[in-house]
Amino acid sequence: MDIIIIDGLSFALPLFIMAIGGIYCEKSGVTMLAIEGLQGVGAFIGALMAVLFAGNFAGNSPVPFYIAMIFATIGGSVFALLHALLCLKFKANQVISGVVVNIMAMALTAYLTKLLNRLIFGAASDKFVLAVSARITIPGLSKIPLMGAVFTNLYPFEIVIIIVAFLAWFVMYRTRFGMHLRACGDNPHAVDAAGRDVNKIRLAAIMICGALSGLGGICFAYSISANFSASIYVGYGYLAIAALIFGNWRILPTLGACLLFGFARSGGYRLVQVLQMPSSYQDLVMILPYVLTLLLLVFFSKQNGAPRALGEIYDKGAR
Amino acid sequence: MADYIVEMKHITKRFPGIIANDDVSIQIKKGEIYALLGENGAGKSTLMSMLFGMYEPDEGEIYIRGEKVKLESPNHATKLNIGMVHQHFKLVSNYTIAENIIMGMEPVKKAFGFIPVVDIKKANEEIKALSEKYGLAVNPTDLISELNVSTQQRVEILKMLYREAEILIFDEPTAVLTPQEIEFLLEIIKGLRDNGKTIILITHKLEEIKRIADRCAILNRGKLIDVLDVATTSTKTMANLMVGRAVSFETEKKPANFGEVVLDVNNLNVMNKQDFRIVKDVSFQIHAGEILAIAGVAGNGQVELADAIAGLMPVHSGTILLSGEDITNMPIRQRTLQGISYIPEDRQNYGLVMNFTLSENLALKDYFKEPYCHKGVLDHREFFENSERLIEKYDIRSGQGSETIVRSMSGGNQQKAIIAREIELDSHLMIFVQPTRGLDIGAIENIHSQMIAERDKGHAILLISLELDEIMDCADTIAVIYNGEIQKIAPADTLTANEVGEFMMGVKKQGKREEASV
Numbered sequence: 001m002d003i004i005i006i007d008g009l010s011f012a013l014p015l016f017i018m019a020i021g022g023i024y025c026e027k028s029g030v031t032m033l034a035i036e037g038l039q040g041v042g043a044f045i046g047a048l049m050a051v052l053f054a055g056n057f058a059g060n061s062p063v064p065f066y067i068a069m070i071f072a073t074i075g076g077s078v079f080a081l082l083h084a085l086l087c088l089k090f091k092a093n094q095v096i097s098g099v100v101v102n103i104m105a106m107a108l109t110a111y112l113t114k115l116l117n118r119l120i121f122g123a124a125s126d127k128f129v130l131a132v133s134a135r136i137t138i139p140g141l142s143k144i145p146l147m148g149a150v151f152t153n154l155y156p157f158e159i160v161i162i163i164v165a166f167l168a169w170f171v172m173y174r175t176r177f178g179m180h181l182r183a184c185g186d187n188p189h190a191v192d193a194a195g196r197d198v199n200k201i202r203l204a205a206i207m208i209c210g211a212l213s214g215l216g217g218i219c220f221a222y223s224i225s226a227n228f229s230a231s232i233y234v235g236y237g238y239l240a241i242a243a244l245i246f247g248n249w250r251i252l253p254t255l256g257a258c259l260l261f262g263f264a265r266s267g268g269y270r271l272v273q274v275l276q277m278p279s280s281y282q283d284l285v286m287i288l289p290y291v292l293t294l295l296l297l298v299f300f301s302k303q304n305g306a307p308r309a310l311g312e313i314y315d316k317g318a319r
Numbered sequence: 320m321a322d323y324i325v326e327m328k329h330i331t332k333r334f335p336g337i338i339a340n341d342d343v344s345i346q347i348k349k350g351e352i353y354a355l356l357g358e359n360g361a362g363k364s365t366l367m368s369m370l371f372g373m374y375e376p377d378e379g380e381i382y383i384r385g386e387k388v389k390l391e392s393p394n395h396a397t398k399l400n401i402g403m404v405h406q407h408f409k410l411v412s413n414y415t416i417a418e419n420i421i422m423g424m425e426p427v428k429k430a431f432g433f434i435p436v437v438d439i440k441k442a443n444e445e446i447k448a449l450s451e452k453y454g455l456a457v458n459p460t461d462l463i464s465e466l467n468v469s470t471q472q473r474v475e476i477l478k479m480l481y482r483e484a485e486i487l488i489f490d491e492p493t494a495v496l497t498p499q500e501i502e503f504l505l506e507i508i509k510g511l512r513d514n515g516k517t518i519i520l521i522t523h524k525l526e527e528i529k530r531i532a533d534r535c536a537i538l539n540r541g542k543l544i545d546v547l548d549v550a551t552t553s554t555k556t557m558a559n560l561m562v563g564r565a566v567s568f569e570t571e572k573k574p575a576n577f578g579e580v581v582l583d584v585n586n587l588n589v590m591n592k593q594d595f596r597i598v599k600d601v602s603f604q605i606h607a608g609e610i611l612a613i614a615g616v617a618g619n620g621q622v623e624l625a626d627a628i629a630g631l632m633p634v635h636s637g638t639i640l641l642s643g644e645d646i647t648n649m650p651i652r653q654r655t656l657q658g659i660s661y662i663p664e665d666r667q668n669y670g671l672v673m674n675f676t677l678s679e680n681l682a683l684k685d686y687f688k689e690p691y692c693h694k695g696v697l698d699h700r701e702f703f704e705n706s707e708r709l710i711e712k713y714d715i716r717s718g719q720g721s722e723t724i725v726r727s728m729s730g731g732n733q734q735k736a737i738i739a740r741e742i743e744l745d746s747h748l749m750i751f752v753q754p755t756r757g758l759d760i761g762a763i764e765n766i767h768s769q770m771i772a773e774r775d776k777g778h779a780i781l782l783i784s785l786e787l788d789e790i791m792d793c794a795d796t797i798a799v800i801y802n803g804e805i806q807k808i809a810p811a812d813t814l815t816a817n818e819v820g821e822f823m824m825g826v827k828k829q830g831k832r833e834e835a836s837v
Contacts, residue, residue: 193393195392
C-alpha cells in the first residue's frame with residue numbers, strides 16, 4: 001500500500017505542475033497542446049546542464065539536480081516562445097502550433113543529444129545519464145499510519161512542486177496579473193478596454209507554462225527514467241492536458257485528477273508484482289492512466305468549464 | 320471657445336472602399352446631452368470611436384477642454400476622462416461585477432506586508448458606494464453571467480464612472496433593452512447629466528432623442544447634415560434629414576386582394592426544449608396576397624410558431640399544409656424548395672454565416688442548384704453575378720461589395736441582405752420574424768414597402784412582430800397570441816391598436832366579450 005502512495009505521488013506531482021502550466025496558458029485564452037514538447041525540452045536543457053556541471057560536485061551531491069531544475073524552467077519557457085511567436089505574432093492556429101512545437105521538440109532534442117554527446121563527451125550515446133534523485137523521509141510525520149507514506153521516501157522535487165503550485169495558485173487568484181490573465185481567457189476585449197495589453201499577458205502565460213512544463217519534465221527525467229533520452233516523450237504532457245480538463249481548468253480539482261492518474265499507474269505496477277505476472281505485462285499496465293482518461297471523458301466531458309475565449313485569435317477590430 | 324468640452328474639427332476617416340466620415344465638425348458643451356443621429360452606417364460610431372481613441376482620424380483635429388489632443392488609445396481617452404459604453408459589452412462573464420469594474424485599476428493591499436494582492440473587499444465597498452451615488456443599484460458580488468442585459472449595461476456605466484469619466488459616450492444603448500429598461504436607462508442618463516457629466520448619445524431612435532437630448536447632430540452617409548436644438552425641432556424634420564428624403568410615417572397600402580389559401584395551420588402544438596407546450600392548438604390560414612401578422616408580447620410562443628412552420632422546431636401534433644401539401648414533417652430544405660422564405664429573428668445566428676462573404680451569403684438558399692452548382696462543383700462567377708445584381712437592386716451597402724465579409728457590415732445592411740435573398744426565392748409563403756428590429760426609420764420604411772410589394776404580387780406573408788405600430792401599419796389580418804394560444808383573429812381594419820394591446824396582455828378574451836353582449 002505504501003509503495004503505491006509513494007510511487008503514485010512521485011508520478012502525480014510532476015504531472016500536476018505541468019497541468020498548472022497548461023491551466024495558466026489556457027486560462028489566458030491560448031490553447032496549449034505543446035506541454036509534451038515543452039517538458040521534453042525543459043528536461044533536455046536541465047539534463048544537459050546537470051551533466052555539464054556534474055564533474056564539479058561530489059557523486060551524491062544534490063546540487064546538479066537543483067541546477068537542472070533551474071535550467072529546465074528556463075529552457076521550457078524559452079522554447080515556449082516559439083508557441084507564442086506562432087500564436088500571438090503570426091496569429092497561427094493554436095492547435096497546429098502546439099503540434100508543431102511538440103514534433104520539433106522531439107526531433108531537435110533527440111538530434112542535439114547525440115550531437116552534444118559526441119562533441120562534448122566524445123561518446124556515441126543518445127542519452128544523458130543522470131543520477132536518480134535522493135529521497136528523503138520526514139521524521140515524525142512519516143510515522144502516521146497509512147498517511148505516513150505521503151511523507152516517506154519523498155523526492156525533494158515533490159516539495160518544490162508543492163511550493164511552486166501554491167505560488168501559482170496565489171498569483172492566479174490573488175494578484176492583479178492573475179486577474180488580468182483569467183480575464184483574457186474569457187473576454188480579451190474587456191482586458192483591452194481596461195487598458196491592459198492582451199498579447200503581453202498571454203506571452204507571460206505561455207512562458208510560465210513553458211517554465212512549469214520544463215520543471216515537470218526534469219522531475220520525470222530524475223525519477224522515472226534517471227536519464228534524458230527521447231523516451232521522455234511518452235505522452236505525459238498529454239496526460240497533463242487531460243488532467244487539467246478533468247479538473248475543469250481549476251487548480252485543486254486538477255490535483256485530484258493527477259493523483260488519480262498517479263495512483264492508477266502505481267497501483268497497476270503493484271498489481272503486476274503481487275500477481276507475479278511476467279514483466280511484459282508492465283507495458284500493459286502502462287495504459288491504465290489512459291484507459292482511465294477514456295472512462296473519465298465519458299463522465300466529465302459534459303460539465304465543461306473551458307475558458308470562453310480559448311483558442312480565439314485576439315483581433316482588436318473584430319466585432 | 321472655452322465653453323466647449325469636446326471639439327472635433329474637419330474630421331475625415333476612410334476605410335477601404337468607404338468614407339466613414341467626411342469633413343465632420345462637432346462641438347459639445349459641458350453638461351449637455353448631445354445626440355448623434357443617423358442611419359445604420361452613417362458614421363456615428365466611427366466618429367465616436369475616434370473620440371475614444373480606437374481609430375485615428377485621417378484628417379482633422381480633436382480638442383478636449385480647449386486643448387488639442389492626439390488620442391492614441393482608449394487608455395489615453397480614459398485618462399482624459401472620456402468613457403464609452405459599447406454596443407457589445409466588454410465584460411468578463413465569469414467575474415463578479417466589482418471585479419469587472421476595477422479591472423486595470425484594482426485597489427491593492429499588501430499581503431504579509433509586502434506581496435501586492437487585489438483588495439477585493441475594498442473594491443466591493445467602493446462599487447457599492449459608487450452605484451448608490453448614481454442610483455444604479457447593483458450587487459458588486461454578482462457574477463456577470465447571471466445578469467440580464469440591462470444590468471450588464473449598468474456595470475458598463477459604472478466602469479466609466481469608476482474611472483472618473485466626465486464625457487460619457489453611449490453607443491446605441493437602447494438597442495438591446497426592453498421598453499421598461501429603456502425608460503430606466505433614460506432616467507439614469509438624465510441623472511448623470513444632472514451630476515454634471517457630458518453625455519454623447521449615438522442612436523437612430525427619434526423618440527429617445529426627443530425625450531432627453533439637448534442638441535442633436537445629424538449624419539448621413541458620413542457627412543454632417545445639421546446640428547439642431549431638439550426642443551424646437553419636430554421628429555419629422557429630424558427623420559427627413561437623417562434619411563435624406565421625406566419619410567412617410569404611414570405605410571401606403573393598396574386594398575388586399577386575397578387569393579387561394581397558401582398556408583393552412585391546424586391545431587398546431589409545439590414543445591420547447593424543457594418539454595413545455597409553448598404553442599397550443601393554433602389554427603389559422605393565410606391566403607395569397609394577404610399579410611397575416613401575429614401580435615403578442617415577447618415570449619408568448621410566436622417565434623416558436625414561426626420556427627415550427629419553417630422547420631426549425633419539430634411539431635408535436637397538428638398539421639401544416641402549404642398550398643395543400645402536408646409539410647408538417649418535411650426537412651427544412653424541402654420546405655424551402657416547396658416555397659417558404661424565412662427571415663429569422665436572430666439574423667446573425669440563423670440568417671447569415673458571419674464569416675462568409677456577402678456573395679456567398681446571398682446564395683445560401685440555392686447554392687446547390689443550377690446555375691450556382693454544376694454537378695456538385697460551385698460556380699463562383701454565378702455567385703458574384705447574383706450578388707452584384709442583388710446589391711444593386713436592394714441597395715445593400717458594404718465596404719467591398721460582393722467580397723465583403725458579412726461580419727463587418729452594419730446590422731441594417733445585414734438585414735437587407737437576408738431580405739434580398741429570401742424575397743428573390745419568390746416563395747409562396749414568406750415568414751418575417753421581427754424584420755425591423757434594431758433598424759433605423761429609413762430601413763424600416765424600406766422593408767415595409769418591400770413586404771407589401773410582395774403581398775401585392777400574390778405571396779402570402781406571415782409577419783411576427785413585437786411592435787404594435789408595425790402590425791397596425793402592415794397587416795391585413797391580425798392574430799393575437801397570448802400564452803401560446805391565439806386569442807383573437809380578425810381583419811386588421813376591425814381592430815384598434817388598443818384592442819389588440821388588450822388581447823396581447825390576455826386581459827380581453829374573445830369569449831368574454833360575447834358573453835357580455837348577450
